[in-house]
Amino acid sequence: xxxxxxxxxxxxxxxxxxxxxxxxxxxxxxxxxxxxxxxxxxxxxxxxxxxxxxxxxxxxxxxxxxxxxxxxxxxxxxxxxxxxxxxxxxx
Numbered sequence: 426x427x428x429x430x431x432x433x434x435x436x437x438x439x440x441x442x443x444x445x446x447x448x449x450x451x452x453x454x455x456x457x458x459x460x461x462x463x464x465x466x467x468x469x470x471x472x473x474x475x476x477x478x479x480x481x482x483x484x485x486x487x488x489x490x491x492x493x494x495x496x497x498x499x500x501x502x503x504x505x506x507x508x509x510x511x512x513x514x515x516x
Contacts, residue, residue: 426463429456434515439464440482440493447505448492454507460514467491 426438429452437455441448443466455462467478479489485501486493494502496513 426465429462429464431456431459431461434460435496435513436498437462437514438495440478440491440495441466442468442491444468445491450505451492451494451510454505454510455514458511458514 437460439448439451439455439462441452441464448466452462452464465478467475467482470478481495482489482491482493485495486503488503490503492504494510494513496502500513502509502513
């Protein structure tokens with residue numbers, strides 16, 4: 426996971442694909458909001474890392490669609506849902 430610096434609010438982890446426009450929108454929104462978050466582009470991960478990453482995605486999002494956003498390891502937001510993301514970021 427790569428860390429993007431910002432103010433600490435919720436613990437936000439974004440599982441994304443490097444080619445997904447909705448994933449780019451989520452990362453841009455979080456950056457624009459100025460909150461700290463962590464992300465990984467699953468398609469760019471090593472072959473050794475991918476199974477564990479996909480297991481995590483599948484645990485929260487059985488459809489394994491992207492982006493999958495995990496908030497405080499309690500809530501999952503699937504897709505670009507701006508209002509839910511803003512609320513989760515506590516902005």
